[in-house]
Amino acid sequence: MLTVTTKTSQQENLLAGLRAVLGEHGLLTDANDCARFTTGARYGQGSTLAVLRPDSHEQVVECVRLCADAEQAVVLQGANTGLVAASTPDASGRYVVLSLERIKKHIEVDVINRSVSVDAGVSLQELNEALEPHGLFFPIDLGANPSIGGMIAANTGGARLVKYGDVRQNLLGLRAVLMHPAGEVLDLQTALRKNNTGPDLKQLFVGSSGAYGIITRAVLQVHRIPKQTATALVVPRDQAAVLELLSVLERDCSEFLTAFEGVSGAALQAVLKHIPSISNPFAPEPVPHYCVLLELASTADPQVTGIDLESVLMRCLENLFGDVVENAVVGRGKDLWRIRHAISEALRHEGKMIAFDISMPRSSFVKFRDEGLALMAEKYPWIKVMDFGHWADGGCHFNMVWPSAEQAESTNAIPSYDAQVVQQIRTEIYDLVVNTYQGSFSAEHGVGPYNLDFYQRYTASSSRQLAGELQTMLDPKRLLGLTWFGE
Amino acid sequence: MLTVTTKTSQQENLLAGLRAVLGEHGLLTDANDCARFTTGARYGQGSTLAVLRPDSHEQVVECVRLCADAEQAVVLQGANTGLVAASTPDASGRYVVLSLERIKKHIEVDVINRSVSVDAGVSLQELNEALEPHGLFFPIDLGANPSIGGMIAANTGGARLVKYGDVRQNLLGLRAVLMHPAGEVLDLQTALRKNNTGPDLKQLFVGSSGAYGIITRAVLQVHRIPKQTATALVVPRDQAAVLELLSVLERDCSEFLTAFEGVSGAALQAVLKHIPSISNPFAPEPVPHYCVLLELASTADPQVTGIDLESVLMRCLENLFGDVVENAVVGRGKDLWRIRHAISEALRHEGKMIAFDISMPRSSFVKFRDEGLALMAEKYPWIKVMDFGHWADGGCHFNMVWPSAEQAESTNAIPSYDAQVVQQIRTEIYDLVVNTYQGSFSAEHGVGPYNLDFYQRYTASSSRQLAGELQTMLDPKRLLGLTWFGE
Numbered sequence: 001m002l003t004v005t006t007k008t009s010q011q012e013n014l015l016a017g018l019r020a021v022l023g024e025h026g027l028l029t030d031a032n033d034c035a036r037f038t039t040g041a042r043y044g045q046g047s048t049l050a051v052l053r054p055d056s057h058e059q060v061v062e063c064v065r066l067c068a069d070a071e072q073a074v075v076l077q078g079a080n081t082g083l084v085a086a087s088t089p090d091a092s093g094r095y096v097v098l099s100l101e102r103i104k105k106h107i108e109v110d111v112i113n114r115s116v117s118v119d120a121g122v123s124l125q126e127l128n129e130a131l132e133p134h135g136l137f138f139p140i141d142l143g144a145n146p147s148i149g150g151m152i153a154a155n156t157g158g159a160r161l162v163k164y165g166d167v168r169q170n171l172l173g174l175r176a177v178l179m180h181p182a183g184e185v186l187d188l189q190t191a192l193r194k195n196n197t198g199p200d201l202k203q204l205f206v207g208s209s210g211a212y213g214i215i216t217r218a219v220l221q222v223h224r225i226p227k228q229t230a231t232a233l234v235v236p237r238d239q240a241a242v243l244e245l246l247s248v249l250e251r252d253c254s255e256f257l258t259a260f261e262g263v264s265g266a267a268l269q270a271v272l273k274h275i276p277s278i279s280n281p282f283a284p285e286p287v288p289h290y291c292v293l294l295e296l297a298s299t300a301d302p303q304v305t306g307i308d309l310e311s312v313l314m315r316c317l318e319n320l321f322g323d324v325v326e327n328a329v330v331g332r333g334k335d336l337w338r339i340r341h342a343i344s345e346a347l348r349h350e351g352k353m354i355a356f357d358i359s360m361p362r363s364s365f366v367k368f369r370d371e372g373l374a375l376m377a378e379k380y381p382w383i384k385v386m387d388f389g390h391w392a393d394g395g396c397h398f399n400m401v402w403p404s405a406e407q408a409e410s411t412n413a414i415p416s417y418d419a420q421v422v423q424q425i426r427t428e429i430y431d432l433v434v435n436t437y438q439g440s441f442s443a444e445h446g447v448g449p450y451n452l453d454f455y456q457r458y459t460a461s462s463s464r465q466l467a468g469e470l471q472t473m474l475d476p477k478r479l480l481g482l483t484w485f486g487e
Numbered sequence: 488m489l490t491v492t493t494k495t496s497q498q499e500n501l502l503a504g505l506r507a508v509l510g511e512h513g514l515l516t517d518a519n520d521c522a523r524f525t526t527g528a529r530y531g532q533g534s535t536l537a538v539l540r541p542d543s544h545e546q547v548v549e550c551v552r553l554c555a556d557a558e559q560a561v562v563l564q565g566a567n568t569g570l571v572a573a574s575t576p577d578a579s580g581r582y583v584v585l586s587l588e589r590i591k592k593h594i595e596v597d598v599i600n601r602s603v604s605v606d607a608g609v610s611l612q613e614l615n616e617a618l619e620p621h622g623l624f625f626p627i628d629l630g631a632n633p634s635i636g637g638m639i640a641a642n643t644g645g646a647r648l649v650k651y652g653d654v655r656q657n658l659l660g661l662r663a664v665l666m667h668p669a670g671e672v673l674d675l676q677t678a679l680r681k682n683n684t685g686p687d688l689k690q691l692f693v694g695s696s697g698a699y700g701i702i703t704r705a706v707l708q709v710h711r712i713p714k715q716t717a718t719a720l721v722v723p724r725d726q727a728a729v730l731e732l733l734s735v736l737e738r739d740c741s742e743f744l745t746a747f748e749g750v751s752g753a754a755l756q757a758v759l760k761h762i763p764s765i766s767n768p769f770a771p772e773p774v775p776h777y778c779v780l781l782e783l784a785s786t787a788d789p790q791v792t793g794i795d796l797e798s799v800l801m802r803c804l805e806n807l808f809g810d811v812v813e814n815a816v817v818g819r820g821k822d823l824w825r826i827r828h829a830i831s832e833a834l835r836h837e838g839k840m841i842a843f844d845i846s847m848p849r850s851s852f853v854k855f856r857d858e859g860l861a862l863m864a865e866k867y868p869w870i871k872v873m874d875f876g877h878w879a880d881g882g883c884h885f886n887m888v889w890p891s892a893e894q895a896e897s898t899n900a901i902p903s904y905d906a907q908v909v910q911q912i913r914t915e916i917y918d919l920v921v922n923t924y925q926g927s928f929s930a931e932h933g934v935g936p937y938n939l940d941f942y943q944r945y946t947a948s949s950s951r952q953l954a955g956e957l958q959t960m961l962d963p964k965r966l967l968g969l970t971w972f973g974e
Contacts, residue, residue, distance in 0.1 A: 112730055112850035113881070114737075157681050166681070169656050178953075186949050193880040194653070194846040194930035196642045196694045198942055198972050199954050203690035207683045224738060243599055250601075251711060252787045255742035300739045304806070305799050312792050319791070359681040363599035393680040394600070443681035455685055462673050466665075467686050469960055485685050 007049070014070040015050055021062045026053045026102075037077060037088075037097045041144065042355075043450040044085030047093045048075075055102040057175070057216045061183045063098060064214065068182030073479050074098050076210035078150030079123055083357070086209040086448025086483055087150065095482075100149050103216055109134055115172055115191045116222050120149030120215045136222045139164035143341065149215040155207035157444035159340075162392035163258040163297070164223060166444070168206045173219035176205055179475040191219045204470070209446050211481030212474050226297035229258070230309035231333035232317065233281055235288040235326045239366045242292060244324045246362070246391055249294065252316045256296035256309060260392035265289045267343050267386040267399075274349035275342045281329045288327065292391070293340050295333070340388070344399075347386055351403035352417050354383070356429060359394040360439030368437050372398060372429060380425060382414045395443045398429060426454075434458045449482050461487060494536070501557040502537055508549040513540045513589075524564060524575075524584045528631065529842075530937040531572030534580045535562075542589040544662070544703040548670045550585060551701065555669030560966050561585050563697035565637030566610055570844070573696040573935025573970055574637065582969075587636050590703055596621055602659055602678045603709050607636030607702045623709045626651035630828065636702040642694035644931035646827075649879035650745040650784070651710060653931070655693045660706035663692055666962040678706045691957070696933050698968030699961050713784035716745070717796035718820035719804065720768055722775040722813045726853045729779060731811045733849070733878055736781065739803045743783035743796060747879035752776045754830050754873040754886075761836035762829045768816045775814065779878070780827050782820070827875070830886075834873055838890040839904050841870070843916060846881040847926030855924050859885060859916060867912060869901045882930045885916060913941070921945045936969050948974060 007015070019027050028034050028051040037051045049072075054060045067074050075095045077087040089095040103121035107130045110116070114136065118127055125145045128137050140151060141158040152174065157166045164170065173190040177183060188202045205213050236242045242262060249257055268287050272280055280287055294313070302308045310331065317328050329336070347353050360368055369387070376385050384403060389396035402417050415421075433439035441454045456464070468486015471478070478484065494502070506514050515521050515538040524538045536559075541547045554561050562582045564574040576582040590608035594617045597603070601623065605614055612632045615624050627638060628645040639661065644653045651657065660677040664670060675689045692700050723729045729749060736744055755774050759767055767774055781800070789795045797818065804815050816823070834840050847855055856874070863872050871890060876883035889904050902908075920926035928941045943951070955973015958965075965971065 110848060110850050112734070113848040115848065155683050155687075157683075161681065165652075165656065168687070169652065178949075184949055186953065187947055188950065190925060190927070191848045192846050192927050192930075194644050194648065194877075194882045195927040196644075196931055196933045197927055197929045197946065198934045198970075199695050199699070199957060200642075200655075200690065200693065201950055201953055203687065203693075206687065206690075208686050212686070224741060227738075247599070250786070252791050254711060254786045299737070299741045304739050305802060307794055307799065312794065315792060359679050361597060361600040361602065361678045363597050390681075395681045438677060440677070440679050440682040440684055442684045443679075444683055446683045447685045459684065460674055462671055463675065463688055466673065466688055470686060470957075473956055473960055483685075 010070060011049060014066060014072055017066045018050070018052060018063060021059055021066065022052060022054060026055065026059070027051070028053065034097070037080065037099060040085045040088035041081045042083045044088030046089040046091045048089045048095055048097045049093060051097045051099055053099050053102050057103065060103065060177050060214060060216055061185065064177050064179060065183040067096065068179060068479065071477055071479065072096060075482055076100065076153070076214055076480070078121065078147030078153070079145060081144040081146045082150060082154055082448065083445045084442070084448030085450040086446060086481065090449065090482065098214065100147060100216070106217065109136070110191060111136070113191055114222055115219055117189065117191070117217065117219045118148050119217055120147060122148050124148070124151065131222055132225070135225050137225050138170070138220055139223050140167060143344065148218050148220070152206055152215055152218060153208060153210045154446040157393070157395065159261060159390060160258050161390065162260060168203070170221040171202065171206060171218060172221055174202045174205060174215055175217040176213040176215050178213050179480045186213070189217060189219055193221070207446060209448055209481060209483045211471060211483045211485065224299040226299050227301050228309050229295055229297045229333055230313040230330070231336050232294045232313055232328050232330040233336050233339070234292045234294060234317065234328040235282070236290060236292060237324055237326055239290065239369060241324045242290070242391060243362065243366065245292060245320065248316065248320060248324065253296055253312060256298055256312070257392065258297040259293060259295035260390065261293040261340055261388065262391045263291050263293060263340060263343070263388045264386060266384060267347070267388050268339065270346040270350055270386055271339055271342045274346045278339055278342060281336065281339065282327060285327060293336055343388055347399060347401050350384060350386070350401040352401065354400045354402060354422055354425060356396070356398040357443050357445045358396050358398055358430070358433045358439055358441060359443035360396070360433055360437045362391065362394050364437040364439065365391060365396070368433065368439070372432060375428060375432065376400065383425070430454055430458065447483055452483060455485070497557060498536060501553060501559055504553045505537070505539060505550060508546055508553065509539060509541060513542065513546070514538070515540065524567065524586060527572045527575035528568045529570045531575030533576040533578045535576045535582055535584045536580060538584045538586055540586050540589050544590065547590065547664050547701060547703050548672065551664050551666060552670040554583065555666060555966065558964055558966065559583060562969055563587065563640070563701055563967070565608065565634030565640070566632060568631040568633045569637060569641055569935065570932045571929070571935030572937040573933060573968065577936065577969065585701065587634060587703070593704065596623070597678060598623070600678055601709055602706055604676065604678070604704065604706045605635050606704055607634060609635050611635070611638065618709055619712070622712050624712050625657070625707055626710050627654060630831065635705050639693055639702055639705060640695060640697045641933040644880070644882065646748060646877060647745050648877065649747060655690070657708040658689065658693060658705060659708055661689045661692065661702055662704040663700040663702050665700050666967045673700070676704060676706055680708070694933060696935055696968060696970045698958060698970045698972065711786040713786055714788050715796050716782055716784045716820055717800040717817070718823050719781045719800055719815050719817040720823050721779045721781060721804065721815040722769070723777060723779060724811055724813055726777065726856060728811045729777070729878060730849065730853065732779060732807065735803065735807060735811065740783055740799060743785055743799070744879065745784040746780060746782035747877065748780040748827055748875065749878045750778050750780060750827060750830070750875045751873060753871060754834070754875050755826065757833040757837055757873055758826055758829045761833040765826055765829060768823065768826070769814060772814060780823055830875055834886060834888050837871060837873070837888040839888065841887045841889060841909055841912060843883070843885040844930050844932045845883050845885055845917070845920045845926055845928060846930035847883070847920055847924045849878065849881050851924040851926065852878060852883070855920065855926070859919060862915060862919065863887065870912070917941055917945065934970055939970060942972070
């Protein structure tokens with residue numbers, strides 16, 4: 001897929017200008033060097049005229065000015081871990097990639113304020129390593145290791161949103177470079193929790209898929225690392241009981257509840273089948289129809305407060321046994337989370353994954369799941385639904401697998417994979433989520449070329465009009481990003 | 488101050504059109520009827536051509552269309568409780584007031600989702616009365632009783648922000664009517680905690696002082712009413728000890744901490760002097776130099792979890808006695824909160840209040856307070872600083888009083904009140920907060936005519952340019968609101 005594009009003289013001039021700013025090491029044009037920047041984490045494979053690798057905010061400003069002058073289209077990229085192809089150039093070769101991964105010199109922790117000022121190219125893991133000696137962490141819990149700038153552009157959520165909120169809720173300030181006026185710097189680097197001094201401009205850049213401006217630094221609220229956690233894998237009586245369990249936990253343990261992750265029996269089966277090091281936690285009982293991974297956490301030492309979370313959790317669950325709860329394994333937090341984190345890998349062994357990142361009001365969850373499973377069983381019986389989800393915040397990965405031939409369990413033949421059928425399935429599930437249950441077709445992954453058709457389908461015309469006007473205001477020549485939010 | 492303005496024939500035509508939409512009861516033009524709409528809660532006193540009182544979203548749309556056609560300037564008003572004069576027309580008489588107070592038919596609670604869909608004119612108190620039977624509440628804790636629409640336009644914070652966040656952090660969705668295109672409805676009424684489907688347009692209307700659009704409905708996240716609380720009034724060793732106390736509480740009680748309110752000795756003295764029903768809680772000890780009102784809360788019944796918050800609080804404080812903490816009164820939550828809530832009234836008895844609503848990084852609090860007190864003592868020795876503040880979220884009401892003649896305690900004469908000197912004091916304190924300590928001149932009250940000069944002074948040109956462009960996009964003829972955020 002690596003293609004060498006012939007450059008125009010205008011492009012040659014631009015590259016010469018960029019090279020003067022960035023140096024040889026800061027500008028990649030060789031297709032092999034560029035390869036890792038042109039391949040998306042899950043979707044997206046393209047080519048690029050060049051990869052710009054500034055190592056300072058000032059170099060970013062210069063790059064933006066040069067690209068704007070040359071009317072050169074630019075794709076922003078952090079760690080390129082996004083799941084909607086918003087940071088990977090397309091195959092046209094008309095884009096340059098502006099990589100922020102070298103903007104990572106600055107991490108300044110304010111322990112008393114529980115905040116950190118951090119360059120956009122710093123990765124989540126690097127940030128947490130810098131915070132750890134202070135007993136602090138940035139609590140967005142993800143499978144990937146994105147850059148901070150990318151996390152803001154996608155407004156990532158994760159498994160512990162119920163406790164800590166999403167990136168937006170922990171963003172105190174930022175600094176952005178605008179495409180228009182070209183290279184203008186918007187300095188909104190406050191470290192304030194309360195600051196109502198007019199429109200909150202930083203909000204424009206959160207969840208905007210890198211199409212509204214270039215974030216070079218952020219100020220984040222950070223949190224204390226918990227001193228104790230209590231974990232359980234709970235088997236609810238039935239689907240309705242999942243909501244009853246959530247309700248009781250939100251009453252009796254609400255201050256401690258950090259995760260409430262539903263795992264379908266099918267997903268658990270797949271983990272046990274394909275990940276040999278994980279065994280059925282309910283053995284000798286069979287794998288249950290459904291289970292919920294619960295986590296409570298506290299920053300307090302049990303010695304100081306007298307609160308032992310595992311006892312608290314046991315007391316709550318005891319009251320529910322025989323009614324809401326059928327079975328439960330308490331403790332062994334690492335083992336239980338390993339099951340949850342192994343699901344995606346396990347599903348890939350089953351065949352081709354069809355991933356969903358949907359959300360809905362919690363009150364619609366049971367009805368949606370029943371209806372979604374029935375729809376799939378009736379119209380696409382060979383597809384295996386292996387869903388899991390963050391019930392407490394309404395998020396659901398209603399993932400499914402198109403089984404590979406060797407995974408066929410019955411004598412019924414499995415049709416060969418058909419991208420058009422997959423797109424039809426997507427549309428039917430999204431229609432159900434959005435139109436019937438007022439949910440979202442993209443809960444935490446954002447919008448990019450991968451799901452832009454669905455953005456157009458489900459976003460009201462008045463919203464697209466306004467989003468497009470905003471984008472035109474910030475980037476009248478549409479040079480920035482792959483995603484056009486207008487009509 | 489009530490003035491009768493002579494109407495042009497174009498205005499007469501507009502009023503006739505509005506009367507046809509709103510009916511006689513829905514349109515006020517008599518100056519006496521209009522009086523309560525033209526007087527601000529703290530600042531602002533003006534006159535109006537008419538008060539429009541639509542009782543449905545559809546009537547709002549019609550009003551906006553008619554006003555846009557006639558190029559009639561409009562001031563939005565909820566409960567008119569704001570403290571920056573953003574909802575009160577000026578004296579020019581050129582505005583009409585569009586009051587949302589009758590848009591209050593709809594309150595729909597989703598208990599499982601912990602959310603409520605609510606009309607913009609519903610008051611905070613009415614909302615909480617509707618939520619209470621479900622064991623739920625909207626946790627923005629304020630002295631006033633604003634409308635929900637006004638709370639969004641100001642992004643109110645309050646005393647329990649450390650636990651529950653501000654309005655923005657609890658806003659799931661809204662519906663807004665735009666001035667341009669006139670009467671266009673932006674329907675963003677989702678009830679989702681995770682929804683990353685492009686730019687989050689509802690953020691535009693949060694904290695925009697009613698200048699970007701007209702909110703007619705909101706979807707809010709609500710919370711469970713706590714089952715138990717523990718309260719204490721704590722005397723710290725000195726100012727530095729306030730931050731040490733906060734740090735320990737955020738470690739040992741972080742999940743429960745709902746309020747951390749500093750009260751200066753001067754403010755407490757004023758309360759005891761002017762509010763006869765309140766007595767010194769530390770008696771027979773004298774009034775301390777400073778104290779902190781702490782609150783822990785939990786939704787759990789102590790019988791279920793075995794957690795008794797008062798014991799937890801006692802254990803934490805015991806460890807701090809003789810070092811960080813000099814004295815403490817634990818319990819009697821209502822009495823202790825009465826002291827805190829009586830401060831504003833007490834200060835009014837002392838003379839003319841000069842109120843501040845500032846914030847800064849918590850790490851700057853001690854230095855700022857020392858410097859601010861020294862500045863006042865040196866340059867304005869007759870002014871009494873009687874500050875209190877929400878230390879946990881960085882908010883501070885560095886309030887002061889220009890004593891009335893009868894309050895003079897020494898033989899030194901008190902200069903008579905001088906608005907120019909007050910403006911000079913404001914500027915010096917704000918300069919210290921914003922320029923030296925990277926704080927905010929408006930932490931939770933927002934921006935309006937009252938503090939627009941300071942907005943211009945402290946907001947970077949690039950930010951004002953963008954805010955103005957946004958405003959022009961949404962309201963090219965500048966018909967909406969009193970606040971121009973541009974340069």
